[in-house]
Amino acid sequence: MTTGFWRASLLIATTQLGLLARSRRAWAAACLLLLPAIIAWLVAAANAKVTPSGLSTMLGWYALLGVSVPLASLLLGVAVVAEEVEDRTITYLLLRPIPRAALFVGRLAPAVLWLCACSAVGTALLVAAAATARGSDAGVSDGVRLPLLLAACAGVATYTTLHAALGVWVKHAMIVGLAYSFTIEGFLSNLPGRNQLLTIQYHLRSLVAGTGDDAWQRIDGFGATEWNPLFDSGLVLALVVACASAAGAWRLARRQFELPA
Secondary structure, rough: HHHHHHHHHHHHHHHHHHHHOOOHHHHHHHHHHHHHHHHHHHHHOOOOOOHHHHHHHHHHHHHHHHHHHHHHHHHHHHHHHHHHOOOHHHHHOOOOOHHHHHHHHHHHHHHHHHHHHHHHHHHHHHHHHHHOOOOOOOOOOHHHHHHHHHHHHHHHHHHHHHHHHHHHHOOOOHHHHHHHHHHHHHHHHOOHHHHHOHHHHHHHHHHHHOOHHHHHHHHOOOOOOOOOOOOHHHHHHHHHHHHHHHHHHHHHHOOOOOOOO
């Protein structure tokens, strides 16, 4: 049974990865992850006073982790199952002799891999664009580059899995996902105290705080916030991924789909 599940998941994932490479939605999500790099290049060219480390940390913290990562993950995550419903192909897939949970896992894994690859490219281009800034400082160090890469990849994995599960559980997953990512998280992550522990953003930024160098200290509120230890935040994000995956697979195995006319 377990062998059949993983074989079916791998088959679906292989097919889905090829489809993603031709998907406009996947490329739109990739463009969102490249947007901070474009902004960094424009700012570096227009402002002679901005510094490489200041530009990379500011845009990495607010634009990449705060906007591009959750938005790209939402765009691709909700489509893991919802796209099949919209295209009226979900019935064909569910009639195949494969576990329904394998369909969820097999479609989710390529989406996560695609966004992780795009995040890595986007982070590298952001750092490269910021390095062209003409302000004087020590430059973009590994203490900026590597924590940002870690947080960006962890972020797309966590948000994509969560939004994929939402796509199975709720009817208007895009609206719910937008409300969560930019209203609820935006509110809670800026509150003082332990409320921040309830947000993915807080744990992503804790990954940066746990591995980054002093360049991050210039971010507003960085020094005033008590960040989680690196291991604790990594464990929380892993648990979110595991629980969301289990919830999405369980729901898909039991849900009756009503296709639009």
